[in-house]
Amino acid sequence: MDFKETIINGCYCLNMKGDTKTAIIEEMVDLLVSAGRITDRETVLRAVMEREQKMSTGVRHGVAIPHGKTPAVDKLVTAIGLKPEGVDFEALDNEPSRIFVMTISSVLDTGLHMKYLAQISRLLNVPSVRTRILGVTTSKALMAILAEE
Numbered sequence: 001m002d003f004k005e006t007i008i009n010g011c012y013c014l015n016m017k018g019d020t021k022t023a024i025i026e027e028m029v030d031l032l033v034s035a036g037r038i039t040d041r042e043t044v045l046r047a048v049m050e051r052e053q054k055m056s057t058g059v060r061h062g063v064a065i066p067h068g069k070t071p072a073v074d075k076l077v078t079a080i081g082l083k084p085e086g087v088d089f090e091a092l093d094n095e096p097s098r099i100f101v102m103t104i105s106s107v108l109d110t111g112l113h114m115k116y117l118a119q120i121s122r123l124l125n126v127p128s129v130r131t132r133i134l135g136v137t138t139s140k141a142l143m144a145i146l147a148e149e
Helices: 003-008 021-034 041-054 110-124 127-134 139-148
Strands: 011-013 067-069 077-087 097-105
Touching: 003 110, 003 139, 011 021, 011 139, 021 041, 021 077, 021 097, 041 067, 041 097, 067 110, 077 127, 077 139, 097 110, 097 127, 110 127, 127 139
Parallel strands: 011 077, 067 097
Antiparallel strands: 077 097
């Protein structure tokens, strides 16, 4: 699966409800469960939270990329959420995170996992892309921005 295909098959939420890091992560996992992308909620949630305990996935510029690897999935899945007012995600720059990209992949597929993380990080490092993303009003528009890059 390539980057664009992963984005097209992703799950999207433009108005995340959570107001804490844990609530956002749980909401994103539930988004993947609701879409049928994962079936073992607890195993996936545990993988993401264990990764988060090692080091926050709140990066910079209002972006957080929570992720985990688990045998509970056989291919990489992603969920992308927005919370324009932001949430404290213990980001490296101490700024609230507004754009959330969760990726879950198999423990057996390290290469694809790392490639996806690198591509989404590079994309979200562009200020104009982040601005456009935060201005979307539909999931389709969000997917189009991510898939065009």
